[in-house]
Amino acid sequence: MVRVGTLPFRLLAAEYGADITYGEEIIDHKLVKCERRVNDAIGSTDIVEKGTENVVFRTCHEERSRVVFQMGTSDAVRALSAAQIVCKDVAAVDINMGCPKSFSISGGMGAALLTKPELIHDILTTLKRNLDTPITCKIRLLKSSRDTVELARQIEKTGVSALAVHGRRVADRPRDPAKWSEIADVVAALSIPVIANGDVFEYDDFQRIKVATGASSVMVARGALWNASVFSPKGKVPWEDVKKEYVRKSILWDNDVKSTKHTLKEMIMHYSSLELPEGKAVIKSESLGRSSAILWGRKIL
Numbered sequence: 001m002v003r004v005g006t007l008p009f010r011l012l013a014a015e016y017g018a019d020i021t022y023g024e025e026i027i028d029h030k031l032v033k034c035e036r037r038v039n040d041a042i043g044s045t046d047i048v049e050k051g052t053e054n055v056v057f058r059t060c061h062e063e064r065s066r067v068v069f070q071m072g073t074s075d076a077v078r079a080l081s082a083a084q085i086v087c088k089d090v091a092a093v094d095i096n097m098g099c100p101k102s103f104s105i106s107g108g109m110g111a112a113l114l115t116k117p118e119l120i121h122d123i124l125t126t127l128k129r130n131l132d133t134p135i136t137c138k139i140r141l142l143k144s145s146r147d148t149v150e151l152a153r154q155i156e157k158t159g160v161s162a163l164a165v166h167g168r169r170v171a172d173r174p175r176d177p178a179k180w181s182e183i184a185d186v187v188a189a190l191s192i193p194v195i196a197n198g199d200v201f202e203y204d205d206f207q208r209i210k211v212a213t214g215a216s217s218v219m220v221a222r223g224a225l226w227n228a229s230v231f232s233p234k235g236k237v238p239w240e241d242v243k244k245e246y247v248r249k250s251i252l253w254d255n256d257v258k259s260t261k262h263t264l265k266e267m268i269m270h271y272s273s274l275e276l277p278e279g280k281a282v283i284k285s286e287s288l289g290r291s292s293a294i295l296w297g298r299k300i301l
């Protein structure tokens, strides 16, 4: 998730039980301007914009076997150059073909790819042929289930290791129910693992969506953003505790302040209100120290 799926959030989700965690989508144009740096101060590996201190992707050894790097692209050669920078540090590289946002579509990325099966083929086979890292991709539903299945079959032929299917069409809003039955059609047609995505908010929903779709795995976005302990078989822990642990990890891993604030605001908006003192204070905070003081109720002068 953009501005959410950074290292502290991924580690948090994994601690609660997530088997695999995805980084936020990063555009290949940005990645090709980066270099890999080992950050001994905090024990991370950073992908940093050359000539700057701007960390585009931060990871660590602990998550090496389970972190998926997600990329936005519209060009096979550029996608390969970008993926080569990061592929040794991650478990898989995923191409996002589901993003309906205008910045993606206007750049020919995300859901714009769904209507270009030849380009999809070009991108995925180029990555497959040239990298040892597993390649996966994520799509949305097309106009008809038949079209989605047809595209999924073409994607499977490129040799990708898994396909994630978000059970909504491009025109659907997040409040529209995800169409699990159309994910089931894809699962029935493919042999590779299909990851079902859409409307999983409680631990019991994992089983419900697996039964409804036959999918081997489940991807959660908003349910995890609001309370990352959704992955825990023991049930959710109070969101205030999750929030504090997230801030603690953000400080530990020197997370980007904007990303930390954005994630906290999403949690607070869901369970409380940005109009209340805590929400207002998070909006105003300019450092991680200040965010933590707010959450722990300490005064900062």
Ligand SMILES: Cc1cc2nc3c(=O)[nH]c(=O)nc-3n(C[C@H](O)[C@H](O)[C@H](O)COP(=O)(O)O)c2cc1C
Pocket: 001, 002, 004, 023, 024, 025, 070, 096, 098, 099, 138, 166, 178, 197, 198, 199, 200, 219, 220, 221, 222, 223, 225
């Ligand atoms: C804040 C936010 C950021 C997101 N960023 C991404 C992203 O970077 N890549 C991606 O594939 N999907 C992204 N999505 C979409 C989700 O991965 C997911 O497909 C969608 O929210 C449906 O799943 P859900 O019902 O579990 O929320 C994002 C969603 C949210 C709410």
